[in-house]
Amino acid sequence: FIPPQVRRFFDTQLETCFERLFRAFNRYTHMEVHEDVQGSFRGNQMYRDVEMYLSSLERINESDFVRIQRCEEETSVTFSLPPEETIEDNFMGSRVWWTYHCQQNQDSSQHSFFWDHRGRREYNKESRSFSLKMLRADKERIIKPYLQHIICASKELERSNTQRKLCTNDKYEWDEVELNHPSTFDSIALSPDLKELIVRDLDEFKCGETYYHSVGRAWKRGYLLYGPPGTGKSSLIAAIANHLNYDIYDLELTSVADNTQLKSLLTRTRRKSIIVIEDIDCSLDLSNRSKNEEGSPNADGNVNMGVGEHKNSRVTLSGLLNFTDGLWSCCGEERIFIFTTNHKERLDPALLRSGRMDLHILLSYCTFPAFKVLAANYLGVHEHALYPTVEKAMQHSKVTPAEVVELLLTNKSCVQVALERVMAALDEASRSRKNYTQVGIFSASDVDSYTDVVSAVKFNLSDIKVPASSELEHADGKSAVVANGHGNTNRFEVSNGDAPNTYCRMKKPKKLRRLLMKLGRS
Ligand SMILES: Nc1ncnc2c1ncn2[C@@H]1O[C@H](COP(=O)(O)OP(=O)(O)OP(=O)(O)O)[C@@H](O)[C@H]1O
Numbered sequence: 001f002i003p004p005q006v007r008r009f010f011d012t013q014l015e016t017c018f019e020r021l022f023r024a025f026n027r028y029t030h031m032e033v034h035e036d037v038q039g040s041f042r043g044n045q046m047y048r049d050v051e052m053y054l055s056s057l058e059r060i061n062e063s064d065f066v067r068i069q070r071c072e073e074e075t076s077v078t079f080s081l082p083p084e085e086t087i088e089d090n091f092m093g094s095r096v097w098w099t100y101h102c103q104q105n106q107d108s109s110q111h112s113f114f115w116d117h118r119g120r121r122e123y124n125k126e127s128r129s130f131s132l133k134m135l136r137a138d139k140e141r142i143i144k145p146y147l148q149h150i151i152c153a154s155k156e157l158e159r160s161n162t163q164r165k166l167c168t169n170d171k172y173e174w175d176e177v178e179l180n181h182p183s184t185f186d187s188i189a190l191s192p193d194l195k196e197l198i199v200r201d202l203d204e205f206k207c208g209e210t211y212y213h214s215v216g217r218a219w220k221r222g223y224l225l226y227g228p229p230g231t232g233k234s235s236l237i238a239a240i241a242n243h244l245n246y247d248i249y250d251l252e253l254t255s256v257a258d259n260t261q262l263k264s265l266l267t268r269t270r271r272k273s274i275i276v277i278e279d280i281d282c283s284l285d286l287s288n289r290s291k292n293e294e295g296s297p298n299a300d301g302n303v304n305m306g307v308g309e310h311k312n313s314r315v316t317l318s319g320l321l322n323f324t325d326g327l328w329s330c331c332g333e334e335r336i337f338i339f340t341t342n343h344k345e346r347l348d349p350a351l352l353r354s355g356r357m358d359l360h361i362l363l364s365y366c367t368f369p370a371f372k373v374l375a376a377n378y379l380g381v382h383e384h385a386l387y388p389t390v391e392k393a394m395q396h397s398k399v400t401p402a403e404v405v406e407l408l409l410t411n412k413s414c415v416q417v418a419l420e421r422v423m424a425a426l427d428e429a430s431r432s433r434k435n436y437t438q439v440g441i442f443s444a445s446d447v448d449s450y451t452d453v454v455s456a457v458k459f460n461l462s463d464i465k466v467p468a469s470s471e472l473e474h475a476d477g478k479s480a481v482v483a484n485g486h487g488n489t490n491r492f493e494v495s496n497g498d499a500p501n502t503y504c505r506m507k508k509p510k511k512l513r514r515l516l517m518k519l520g521r522s
Pocket residue numbers: 187188189190228229230231232233234235236342401402403405
């Protein structure tokens with residue numbers, strides 16, 4: 001007998017009253033994350049983030065029912081929830097519950113679609129979602145950081161599930177292969193302080209997005225690795241890539257035709273990548289930005305870097321600097337530039353300054369702490385009766401970690417023999433050093449302190465052609481060449497200091513540097 005309008009009025013009123021009453025007594029709040037977004041065929045990224053995040057929770061293995069899956073590109077299997085299963089999670093001391101829902105779409109007009117890998121339109125016949133339940137009291141405090149936490153975790157998981165790549169340049173394209181280098185910060189022999197410094201710097205960089213943006217800088221970092229051959233520069237790059245889970249772009253500058261090609265290649269690099277230029281001093285003549293003795297200015301007004309085998313390359317130092325610190329440096333964020341060289345002194349100071357090369361890392365001859373790491377890795381020994389003798393010998397002789405590694409590897413079946421071979425190598429190095437000397441070059445105007453000594457050039461004393469007006473006064477295994485030059489043009493004084501490296505002072509540092517480099521090369 002009640003008219004429908006009145007009935008409907010009471011129905012809706014009662015329903016909302018009941019809902020309000022129910023909510024007043026309900027301590028929990030619910031949220032839903034649907035797979036599809038209306039009007040968009042790309043779907044809901046948050047849904048994929050939640051799915052990825054939940055699959056990484058350890059608790060998922062405790063469920064009685066789980067789904068196991070592996071995608072073509074991924075390296076590991078993932079677990080996921082079956083429909084109507086719930087999983088609990090903890091965040092900032094609060095508990096939350098996720099439930100997976102999956103319903104068949106009855107009405108075909110509701111089917112959302114997506115594009116498959118061949119570009120064909122595919123329809124979702126199911127409607128999938130996750131519901132999140134948490135205490136009403138916790139909602140305001142944790143919801144935003146919790147969702148942010150899920151987004152970050154899912155990004156990280158996606159990276160770690162995807163095979164990392166090692167890319168090399170071929171004209172305008174990158175050729176990719178899988179990156180499987182086993183080097184890590186545990187396997188690499190570095191002094192503990194240096195290792196800690198590098199790892200801390202990398203970790204700060206990795207989490208530094210907000211910081212870099214807040215100070216108005218591109219989110220990138222530059223490392224210069226320098227030191228003699230075989231001291232672990234390439235191994236360190238691989239360890240950095242493994243630590244950060246980044247791809248490596250190994251840029252062969254000698255095969256890049258010009259700045260345009262360089263620009264095109266660098267803009268095609270992905271985020272989370274390390275761009276490496278090995279032996280940068282051999283790739284291009286980067287010693288001077290403003291003039292070039294061998295080349296002439298090109299159409300850009302820059303100088304062609306033509307030395308030796310890279311005569312055809314028209315890449316300029318300015319072109320390279322534009323990417324390390326110029327306008328183009330912000331194209332593709334979260335990138336690390338690593339340049340390596342055996343001769344730091346040959347590089348233009350413009351390339352070395354902070355903002356371009358933020359950290360200069362010297363990888364030098366094997367020290368005793370580094371040797372202990374290698375012995376532990378290759379022989380499995382942490383202490384040995386011969387260690388004090390090895391330690392003493394290492395203070396006077398120089399062998400590279402690569403030489404030590406080779407000896408340990410070939411004699412790994414007998415610890416005693418391996419250590420004796422290392423001792424013999426140290427002895428040999430010490431004897432041959434008597435015929436060599438090392439001269440670090442600096443002039444008061446070039447550098448501020450002794451630690452800034454440009455680098456050491458190793459050469460045989462018999463190779464030194466002292467100018468007629470100069471004299472080779474003193475030389476032995478430890479100290480520098482001590483000579484006095486009184487010629488008009490290359491008057492220089494070389495003295496040895498008390499510090500472990502020797503150095504020279506000169507009026508015409510460039511001239512002497514060139515002379516020493518020639519000797520070093522020959
Ligand atoms: N510090 C180190 N820790 C562990 N292994 C090292 C280290 N240095 C060198 N090695 C070993 O020596 C080999 C050569 O090292 P690597 O190629 O990294 O040296 P590099 O400094 O890059 O040499 P180059 O300047 O000639 O390219 C590596 O395969 C590695 O096994």
